[in-house]
Amino acid sequence: MTHNSTSTISVARAIATKDLRIEWRSKVLVNQVLPFAGIVMVLFAFALDNDGILQRVAPGLVWLAVLFSSLIIVQRTFAIESADNALDAIKVAGVSSVGVFLGKSVALVVQLLLFECVLVLLSLVLYQVHLSWGGAVLLVTVSLLANVGLAAMGALYGGLGAAAKGRETLLPLLLLPAVAPVLIAATRATESAFRVGGATLGEGWPWVALLAVFGALFSFGGTLAFGVLTEE
Amino acid sequence: MTHNSTSTISVARAIATKDLRIEWRSKVLVNQVLPFAGIVMVLFAFALDNDGILQRVAPGLVWLAVLFSSLIIVQRTFAIESADNALDAIKVAGVSSVGVFLGKSVALVVQLLLFECVLVLLSLVLYQVHLSWGGAVLLVTVSLLANVGLAAMGALYGGLGAAAKGRETLLPLLLLPAVAPVLIAATRATESAFRVGGATLGEGWPWVALLAVFGALFSFGGTLAFGVLTEE
Amino acid sequence: MNIHPFPSPVDTPTGTRASRGLGIVVFLSMVLLTLLGLVLTDEDVVQGSTVRLMYIHVPAAWVAYLAFIVTAIASAMYMWGKQHSLTFDRIAGASAEVGVIFMGLSLVTGSLWGRLTWGTYWQWDPRLTTTAFLFVTYVGYLAVRDLGGSHQQRAKRSGVVALLAVLEIPLVHFSVVLWRSLHQKASVLQPNGNVTMDGLMLFTLLFGVAVFTLLFVWMVLHRQRVLTLADAIDDGGLEAALQERRNEAN
Amino acid sequence: MNGVDEAVRLHNAVVLLGSFPALAEASLVVKKGEIVLISGANGAGKTTLLRLCAGLVPLARGEASVLGFNLATQRKEAQAHVGMLGHANGLYLDLTAQENLQFWGAVVGASAREIALSAQRMGLHTRLLATTVAKMSAGQRRRTALAVLVIRRASLWLLDEPHAGLDAAGRDEIDSILREATSAGATVIVASHELERAGALATRRIEVVGGAIVERGAQ
Amino acid sequence: MNGVDEAVRLHNAVVLLGSFPALAEASLVVKKGEIVLISGANGAGKTTLLRLCAGLVPLARGEASVLGFNLATQRKEAQAHVGMLGHANGLYLDLTAQENLQFWGAVVGASAREIALSAQRMGLHTRLLATTVAKMSAGQRRRTALAVLVIRRASLWLLDEPHAGLDAAGRDEIDSILREATSAGATVIVASHELERAGALATRRIEVVGGAIVERGAQ
Numbered sequence A, B: 001m002t003h004n005s006t007s008t009i010s011v012a013r014a015i016a017t018k019d020l021r022i023e024w025r026s027k028v029l030v031n032q033v034l035p036f037a038g039i040v041m042v043l044f045a046f047a048l049d050n051d052g053i054l055q056r057v058a059p060g061l062v063w064l065a066v067l068f069s070s071l072i073i074v075q076r077t078f079a080i081e082s083a084d085n086a087l088d089a090i091k092v093a094g095v096s097s098v099g100v101f102l103g104k105s106v107a108l109v110v111q112l113l114l115f116e117c118v119l120v121l122l123s124l125v126l127y128q129v130h131l132s133w134g135g136a137v138l139l140v141t142v143s144l145l146a147n148v149g150l151a152a153m154g155a156l157y158g159g160l161g162a163a164a165k166g167r168e169t170l171l172p173l174l175l176l177p178a179v180a181p182v183l184i185a186a187t188r189a190t191e192s193a194f195r196v197g198g199a200t201l202g203e204g205w206p207w208v209a210l211l212a213v214f215g216a217l218f219s220f221g222g223t224l225a226f227g228v229l230t231e232e
Numbered sequence C: 001m002n003i004h005p006f007p008s009p010v011d012t013p014t015g016t017r018a019s020r021g022l023g024i025v026v027f028l029s030m031v032l033l034t035l036l037g038l039v040l041t042d043e044d045v046v047q048g049s050t051v052r053l054m055y056i057h058v059p060a061a062w063v064a065y066l067a068f069i070v071t072a073i074a075s076a077m078y079m080w081g082k083q084h085s086l087t088f089d090r091i092a093g094a095s096a097e098v099g100v101i102f103m104g105l106s107l108v109t110g111s112l113w114g115r116l117t118w119g120t121y122w123q124w125d126p127r128l129t130t131t132a133f134l135f136v137t138y139v140g141y142l143a144v145r146d147l148g149g150s151h152q153q154r155a156k157r158s159g160v161v162a163l164l165a166v167l168e169i170p171l172v173h174f175s176v177v178l179w180r181s182l183h184q185k186a187s188v189l190q191p192n193g194n195v196t197m198d199g200l201m202l203f204t205l206l207f208g209v210a211v212f213t214l215l216f217v218w219m220v221l222h223r224q225r226v227l228t229l230a231d232a233i234d235d236g237g238l239e240a241a242l243q244e245r246r247n248e249a250n
Numbered sequence D, E: 001m002n003g004v005d006e007a008v009r010l011h012n013a014v015v016l017l018g019s020f021p022a023l024a025e026a027s028l029v030v031k032k033g034e035i036v037l038i039s040g041a042n043g044a045g046k047t048t049l050l051r052l053c054a055g056l057v058p059l060a061r062g063e064a065s066v067l068g069f070n071l072a073t074q075r076k077e078a079q080a081h082v083g084m085l086g087h088a089n090g091l092y093l094d095l096t097a098q099e100n101l102q103f104w105g106a107v108v109g110a111s112a113r114e115i116a117l118s119a120q121r122m123g124l125h126t127r128l129l130a131t132t133v134a135k136m137s138a139g140q141r142r143r144t145a146l147a148v149l150v151i152r153r154a155s156l157w158l159l160d161e162p163h164a165g166l167d168a169a170g171r172d173e174i175d176s177i178l179r180e181a182t183s184a185g186a187t188v189i190v191a192s193h194e195l196e197r198a199g200a201l202a203t204r205r206i207e208v209v210g211g212a213i214v215e216r217g218a219q
Ligand code: HEM
Pocket: C054, C057, C058, C061, C062, C106, C107, C108, C109, C110, C111, C112, C113, C114, C115, C117, C118, C121, C122, C127, C128, C131, C132, C172, C173, C174, C183, C184, C185, C186, C187, C188, C189
């Protein structure tokens, strides 16, 4: 009598669509987190504006801003589930937890990409960075790969925090050290893309490889671990 | 038959005690926001460590970290009230809104002070700043006064955001420009205290005066405006 | 079924004979200002032709200040007036909207000018930064007006914000004195009252201020009437909604 | 004009939530000492009616006064005498029941004895008093919220589905508390879907239909 | 051992919340097709019992199986056939009722027709379907949650105070939905404090006392 249980893919799609629709409807990230990140970058520019320091640290600032925004985005994406205890409802539905993990991750990747586009554009204007075509290609690749890693770790630890009620505290503690390597690799690669401190484009690509490894590792690990971390 | 309504002061005290007790119990700020701010500062030390840049921008970094933390603290202090709709209960109690404002502000000041102590100590260690006794006195005065301004504006606009449900979006938009002068004055004064870029201690005190003016102005304005912004 | 108890707002003109007259005057003075700015005045000794940007940049900044001050005064009149008349609130809103436009204009012309003289669109200079903050503050003010709730509530809330926000203007104005700044020091109105500028340039600048002020008045007049009609539409919508709600009861 | 024996007087009151008229020209007079049961379909406007009386939502049109205070101009004065229990409990989840009660005691000026008494009445025994609200069951939270309400000693009690979530003993207790309050001169307005239970308590019954009020006559 | 005609079998089940034994050696057998009413004081353990059957809290000791699946080892398999309505509604507040239903439809694999049908049954008319849940009244939210439950077409229905917040029409509707479900072979367990209402519906009644189960006999 019960419905046939749906496939992992369709669960993932339903969750990702729903998350993106909620963001589209509530615009919390666009209206709240994005201006926040923007103002962070403006204030940094104001605090550091002398002697070309700003250009030198611009890549680091961009990725710091991404990192903080990603923390808030992860928190928000699980706050949606806890608000009226939809998390329990999803658990009782007995659907594939891999599907839930993938859905959450995809929604996070999409939102992070949007953020990065805006933040990178902002940094080009605010920090007066010059970007060549080759640099742009490098930057896009870096963003994509870095996002996969950030999103996978975010979904994993965000899920853990939401499952262990009232322990959202754990999120930054777990997430920040875990994604620090991603941050560093992305910063170094962006330095090459922005050509700061005499870095050349060629120096950037090895970092991209590293990001790809992290992304793959984190997604794989997340897929395996999510069920264990969030259930019961 | 109803109780005599309690005085503004006792309402303020009840609210401040309650807020601090909740923080003491839940440790959200200490466990969540503080490590976050700490990691920001470490990452900066990591990103900027050359040619004494770090020492030069240390004051700016400290106050930026304070500012971002203060946004999160303000959001948290009003999230407590909205979680089970205690805000409505407080309104129906018909207590003095000045009392509510003062209570919230005091709790914010205390929490901000705690944050600043940790962040300043951290900056001394991380950025290898030397602090003289005179500098320390200046720094303490600056922190106290800057906090009053931050807390008053935070309580005011946080209350507005909480009252207009679902529009917490406004908080950074309203709060950041309003407290930017506080940030600038505090940074300049801290530069004197840290003696960076050849600044002398004496140069710091006029900024303290400015901070005092802001603090007084914001507290006064907040006291008058809070009721109007949060009611109905 | 037309349930609106008043003529359709769509057909109600926002102009009157007086405001149309004012519009014509503004238009003609604009033409004259363009002539003065582009043709009749000389190049600056140091800045060359780029100085012509001043005739927009400075009036726009000053009229934006004026607009924000008008917003504050109108808000005060709403709050402390006996009637709590929404007209004042709408004037405050209209004036802030126009002020944001002028402030934006000043920011844009300033950064163009900066590109020409300093070689960069933007510098993290106190005047520029505080101006940007002032701009953001009034964008925030407009967002508060948009929060929803009753009209009176909107008026009260935004009135408070307007009174707080106006305090930032002195900060922007004195920022060049307070902090070491790249930006032009107060060159027209110096603290000691001296005026240091070539005659026709000064005249053009002041004429620009006058024209922009008239433009401001004209825009606020119309905008204020549009806001009045928008509020009326809201109220008219209420009648229809009430009717529908009563129908639920059958 | 506002009779001293009137607890609530609404005249063509309109309340807008967003642009939706949750109350559409509702008129109602409640005398002091009454226990009024408000019934009505889901979404009819019961909660909004109570929130209007508590001064939590602004009046868009019409007139409303509570305990002789005009809600448009003397809201704070009215609120000082009004106690409300909404759908939400209004508790701080990270504090224990005891700490919640103490906070409200300090805010409304109730003594430690009153607090202990009302906790006892609502069946909050020692273990529960020391439990944080976050760990309580639904009914235990509701009991804590009711204990907070009791120490308010309000003149006008507004209750939104007070019986929901309470066990049999809790239901009896709240009924006897409300009866005591009215016999001491207070007025009670209860919105409820449990018509038998609340109807037995009420001295009068009204129905909210599509944001307007329909009298159902005394019981 | 697990009889095919048993929907729930608990044997000395212990559930710890933190370190508190919310269920203390509860034993219970529910046959397929039954409608069981669980009553009990606030904090007795009713919600915990339902959450155990839904596989939402781990078993600390004892045995528990649902629809023939052992909860310790085959939780997912059991959950695929279980539908639960808790104290909370489990809805997304920023989505409309329609969008919530569509999401759950996609997750559990229900067709658009089923969704439309269950929305209609729960009285979610066009305006409501297009309203975000955040703007709904308490009862309207509960109705949406019930509509979501209906499209689950579960074999075991677990309901925590399903009547609370619903108006008279909603109460009748939910009763008839549950009767239909059991006549189609499903099993229903209802925790409730409204003994008259839920008692009339139930085929059997049990009471939870201090985390253990006391039989009250068939009605
Ligand atoms: C984005 C860049 C700029 C911004 C945001 C900006 C903003 C302002 C503002 C707000 C004022 C009014 C100040 C007051 O009287 O309180 C002002 C005045 C003025 N600005 Fe700029 N400005 C910018 C760039 C420039 C540049 C590049 C120049 C010329 C090199 C310039 C020349 C002037 C002059 C001459 C005045 C009149 C000064 C006085 O008498 O106070 N500005 N600007």
